[in-house]
Amino acid sequence: MVGAANASQPSLGGVGLESSSGVRGADLVGADQETAMLSVQGERARLLDKQVETQIQELRALNRRLELLNIVQAGLKAVQAQFNAGAKYDKEWDDASGGWSYRQADRINRAAAEAGINLGFASDSNTWRLFGHMGDMKDFARAYLPSEQAHLLEQWRDKADLRGHLLAAQLVDRMAGHDGFMTPDYPGQTLNRCPGGIRYDSEYGELRKAVTRVQGAIDEASNLQQDQLLRLQALMNRRNESADMLTNYIRKMQDSRMAISEKIRGT
Template sequence: MSSIGNIQGVSNVNIQSMDLETALMMVQQQRTQLLDAQLNSQIQEVQNRNGQISKLNDVLAGLNAANAMFAGDAKPDAKLGDTKGWKDESVNGAYPTERSMNTAMINAGINLGLTSAADGALTNTKNANGSEVRIDGGIRGMTTKSQVDAAIAKVKGQIDSLGNSQQMDMLRLQSLTNKRNEAFDVMTNFVKKMQESRSSIIGNMR
């Protein structure tokens, strides 16, 4: 465990008016509080990364659904709009795959550059005025098989990268947890010894 002089982030404490035990107790208490703050920050980072992975998985699910509409022998330049599945979804302008896929992209905060139509791609998202939000770079009927394949590879790569970072996050989280528990145990034992020492002194004075 680090010495008191090497503890970083602990605010300066006026120990001139304290006895040695109280001063040591104060420093150890602040170290525990610092580790608590670091631990909470690391937990939040892990949760944020998990959330982003979940959002990217939604995007990947949408891409896979779109990719499944192509025939097994579809050429790279084949368009979604020419597939039977896409045509079936176009009834009454529903386009559920387009809307859910593009909404997932908004939620994940990514632009896969699938299309650049002037009027944008359909979504399930509404703006503050209640109007439908359309996005540039979303999936549309003009999106080709090669574009979908490339987007799937890109999103999988992002998920894998976040997964690797997540493993490092968990190692840091475990390390911080161990340090925090150690600091808490030291503080608890210190308080116990102080109480025992004072009880002994009082007992000897009787």
Template sequence: MSDVSAVSFVSSAAQLEGLDLETALMSVQSQRANLLEAQLEGQLKEVQERNAQIGKLNEALGAARELSARFSEKDGSTKKFSELIDSESKAIEKTDSWKAEAKSIKDSFSKEELEIYNAKDFAVQDTFGKEGLERKQLLAAKLTVPDDRTVTGQGLEKLANAASAAGISFDVNNKGELEKAIENLKSMIDTQSNSQQMDMLRLQSLSNKRNEAFDTMTNFVKKMQDSRSSIIGNMR
């Protein structure tokens, strides 16, 4: 018996000293029920934390798979992200000529098109009818400015953020390393899922014991009341 358990036992024994048998038994049952309730709350918290961790790992896995999809089937495992980012950067590079062309397009908008383009989304339909919002989206698409960052660069950032939220990190530089990271994430999720099943079994067991303890205490109280009622009835 540990020191803590010994102190708890001595403390409980001291509390029971001087009590009649029924009151002492009632106190023991009450302490047992409260202890099981506390254990159940702790187990429930552990289950919730594990569920949250599995969710974070799944987010990281989703980000990794999205990033993997950036590579074509012909790309080998050594294809680097830097190469993919470089090719994307060249494809979406913003130039002065593109900006001038976008300005020219906007200058060519009719008065009505400019009103639609500048209107707030929630007011477009009321002012320009059901097709108003769709027309605004088409006009905005003509002036869409490519992001300074690449799609792959954004994917890497998303993966890093998701992994950080899950308390892990991945240093991936090419497709092969990314595939290994995906397999590691799957393994982590499987491990957490297996532990989750054990957590749920413990949770169910504690829940059953807690319910049994409260049922026992309730029955004990009823028997005490019946016994006292019987005694009082006999005294009349």
């Protein structure tokens, strides 16, 4: 059975006292009134400082997520701009103007993964088109493939060299998975994959849905950001008031002791 003393947590001026707090009821037993009040006011200020710090950390995390979501949205809209206004919903990114970009896919998917949002793009098997329709394929090959393989892919792009086509098919079987595209962490590594992330063959209809989904997440995060800013401001006001109270109390204590000392000297 839980005793009445444990039924509720003690508080100081509306700020809860934790079990690890610096002031406990037992600590105040036997203390003079001034010392007890000073301890209480100091503990209240400490707890408010801790709450402000926690709120700032939460707000920073939310700001980072909002930043990432905006990166994702900007990338998705840039991809969307590659499609004609009347594009069919099943038209793929690799068939859009300029082809697909590994850099853009990587930027979108990494930001989405860090923000914790699934963009909803379907997974699928890959073909040679992953390399063949990559607008910045030469840059990718030079950055992540051995020089001889990079050269073959360049010859394929520039001169339709069949050996490059065959190499692309082999690389897809060895390197690529089924989910959204992310670059290797180092040359020679298999490609990273992002579940629900954008792919070279993601369709225009999927893209439109992803833009709507991300915008909803941005709006939600923005509203939460405003709420947290208001809460932080309220906490800071309370902390400042507590600091002023503590300062005033210390000043009154000092004035009182000084007055007593002067009376003693005057006797």
